Amino acid sequence: MIKISNLSKSYSRGAVKAVDNLNLHVRPGEIFGFLGPNGAGKTTTIKMMVGLLNPDEGIIIINGFDNQKDPIDAKRSIGYVPDSPVIYDRLTGLEYLDFMANVYQVPPDIKMQRINHFLDMFELVDAANDLIKSYSHGMKQKILLTGALIHNPALWIMDEPMVGLDPRSSHLLKELMREHCNRGNTVFFSTHILEVAERLCDRIGIIHKGKLIAIGTLEELRHGEHAGTLENIFLELTEQ
DSSP: OEEEEEEEEEETTTTEEEEEEEEEEEOTTOEEEEEOOTTSSHHHHHHHHTTSSOOSEEEEEETTEETTTSHHHHHHTEEEEOSSOOOOTTSBHHHHHHHHHHHTTOOHHHHHHHHHHHHHHTTOGGGTTSBGGGSOHHHHHHHHHHHHHTTOOSEEEEESTTTTOOHHHHHHHHHHHHHHHHTTOEEEEEOSOHHHHHHHOSEEEEEETTEEEEEEOHHHHHSTTOOSOHHHHHHHHHHO
């Protein structure tokens, strides 16, 4: 689903190496957690994966498409949730979802079925005809999630998707992620909530100062010098 080779990105004319020669392979059917301290390179990596930033070097293959040579085909197969709910405030929730479904060419006969399904799931039915600028942060996050998943993409790429969600919605999202991967699809997400990553992820990658410093299942990460909870492993690795 995702193959990243020798990926690098610098800022300030090369003075700041945000991502440094990253190599990563995320397979179909797995939930992959991408962890790291603030400023480690998580969001920069994700923005390059979804085509919002151009890498200085390296190749990103998304569902078989080189996202620099075939950007439209790569983006069609992605559902992307950014790290903050930047959204069209002057549309109603329903107008926004209709717009997103049309962008992704969701057939009309199933468009409203999917919209209604997510509105009901996230308890947004009563707010669907209100302007998004009147929504709370959590409501904006839920409408953003719905817009990202409306076309049933094979690959979900999410940057801190649970921030702002109430416990029920967070639980539902985790269930959706597992169901999606059980059907042979893939979820790639970043999070600072280590307990969620520990319980949910099939594999975990830890990035620090732009470099991937650890990758594997939780059991694999516990081998060698490291043991205990994911929190303990994370702190040990990122403090070195």
